[in-house]
Amino acid sequence: MIVRELELDLDAFEGPFDLLLTLVLREELELAEVDIAEIVLAFCSRLEERGRLDLDACGEFLVLVAALLELKARGLFPEEALELSELEPEEAAEELARRLADYRRMKEAAAWLSERLEGASERFFRLGPAPLAPRVERQLAPQDPERLGAALRLLATEPPSLSLGHMALRFPPVSQFLERFRAVLGRRSRFDFESEVAGLSRVEAAVAFLAMLELRKAGEVSLEQASSFAPIRVLGTRAATAKEGVESQWIARSA
Amino acid sequence: MDRPLRLISANPVDRLARVVEALLVVASQPLSVEDLAVAANDDTERIETALRLLGERYSEGRSGIVLEQVAGGWAFRASREAAEACATLFERPVERGLSGAAMETLAIVAYFGPCTRPDVARIRGVAADSVVAGLVERGLIAESGRDAEAAGAIRYKTTPLFERVFGLESLAALPRLDDLGGEADEIRERLEAVAEKRPA
Structure with missing residues (x-):
């Protein structure tokens, strides 16, 4: 008799014993839902059918079921296992x-x-939701129409308009700073980023920084910074002049 | 001229009995003596007298309607002789197809409630989630707060509908826990007997 092939028909599972074990180990079947006593009963009735005691099968079965029981107990009482x-x-x-x-x-x-329910099978009675209780009327104190009018007037006045200024952040175009930096580099071979953006707003300074990065990406400038938060020095490269030449040619052609 | 029916008389208790009778006809769940006293604007002692009067009239064999004391109050039900006729027209969905697991869970909640699902699982040895959900859906048990000690697990107790379906006057009508089997000492002895038989 092969224990693994024992056919089971439980509430939570139907199929061979080895599949049950596989599903439990893969945590695809909740062991808490499995009635282990039913498995034992199935095994015992199979033994009985065969009419002879298969000690190997019994031993294997005992080991497997004991392991299942331990797993189940640990699953059911995770904290109590410690206490116990x-x-x-x-x-x-x-x-x-x-x-x-x-x-x-x-x-x-x-x-x-x-037993009680069986005895009560002849008891029929009306079932339904609880009837609604009478509605309690709320008593209002006597009201003055003038006060009502005053309250309404308060509601009718137009509320002060809200400032949406903080929502409209104006971003100058990056190209504006590209042109500006190129013009500076046309006059000088290097400049300090900080001194170039001094006096600009925070947003403008950020856009200027982006423009500087753009120039660096295009190879028009190289950047130097002695240490973190030290002034950034922007150096024009030769490529810058060459690129400018190409770009102006392209513009001339497309025009 | 025919004699008037017993309940239609000028006797003040008869008048009160008619009011109580009317209240019980309208109600869809048992009414307590206190509820009846408030609604009828009378004292509880006289309500009990009126209920006794009604109980005599609405009893098995005398009437198709039977007055019974159930679920902490009083309610009308159909007489047993009309059960077969009732069964052809009406279902009993609450108790239909209650499984053995559901019965055990109901027993645990009735005796140990309010209790949580882990409490039920601890006694039955299997997870109680789906069984508890089924009993809540049937209206036989209901939520009753949370257990502060067990990480806020929901606690459940039986409902008046449970008492009504099982024909119990109250939970006190359940057999005493001591009268049910399961003596710990006896089980202990059996466990030890099994242990002794084990070859060393």
């Missing part, structure tokens, strides 16, 4: 007996309820 592991064997046995007793009591209570 600190218990003396004597206390642990008592705790186990207490829980088993609780469960047995609840099984009997469930049986009592089922």
Whole structure:
């Protein structure tokens, strides 16, 4: 008898035992949903069908089921496992007996309820949502029409217009600074970025910085900075003049 | 001239009984003596007298409507002899197809409630999420606050509908926990007996 091929028909799973193990190990099946007692019953009835005791199969089955039970117990009581592991064997046995007793009591209570329900199968009664309670009328104090008018007048006045100035950040075009820097480099071979943007607004300075990076990317300038936050020195390269020549040619042609 | 029906008389308790009868006909759930007293603007003792009067009239074998004390109040239901006729026209969806797992969970919530899903799982040994959700949907249990100790887990308790469906006057009508089996000592002894049989 091959334990792995044991066919199972449980609430949570239907198929061979080895598939169940695979799914549990891959965490695709919640072990908490699996009734392990059912698996044991399925195994026992299979043993009975075969009529002879297969000790190898029993041993293999016991090992697998014990592992499943341990996994399930750890899953169900993640924190308690710690507490229980600190218990003396004597206390642990008592705790186990207490829980088993609780469960047995609840099984009997469930049986009592089922019996009760069977006995109540002839009881028909009206079921429905709770009827609505009468609406409580709210009593208002006597009101003065003048005060109402004053309140409305307050609402009718136009509110002061809000300033949206902070929403309209004006960005000067990058090209404006490209031209400006090129003109400077036409006159001088180098300049300090800080002194060039002195007096400009924060946004304008940022755009000027972008223009400087553009020039660097195009190879028109090279940049020097002694250390972080030190003044940035912009040096015109020869390529700058060459590029300017190409660009003016292109402009002349497209015109 | 025919004698008037017993309830149609000038006796003040008879008059009160008619009011109580009317309130119970309109209600879709059991009404407590206190509810009835407030609505009828009378004292609880006289309401109880009126209920006794109605109980005699609305009893099995005398009437198609039966007055019963259930779920902490009083309510009308159909008589048992009309059950078959009722069953052809009306469903009993709340209790239809309650599984064994649902019954055990109901028992746990009825005895230990308000309790959380982990509490139920601890006793039953399997996760209780779907069973609890099913019982909430049927209206047999309902949320009852959160457990501050168990990371705010939702606690559940049985509803008046549970008591009504199972025909219980109140949860006190459940068998006492001590009367149910499951003596811890006895189980302990059985565990030890099994352990002793184990070859060393």
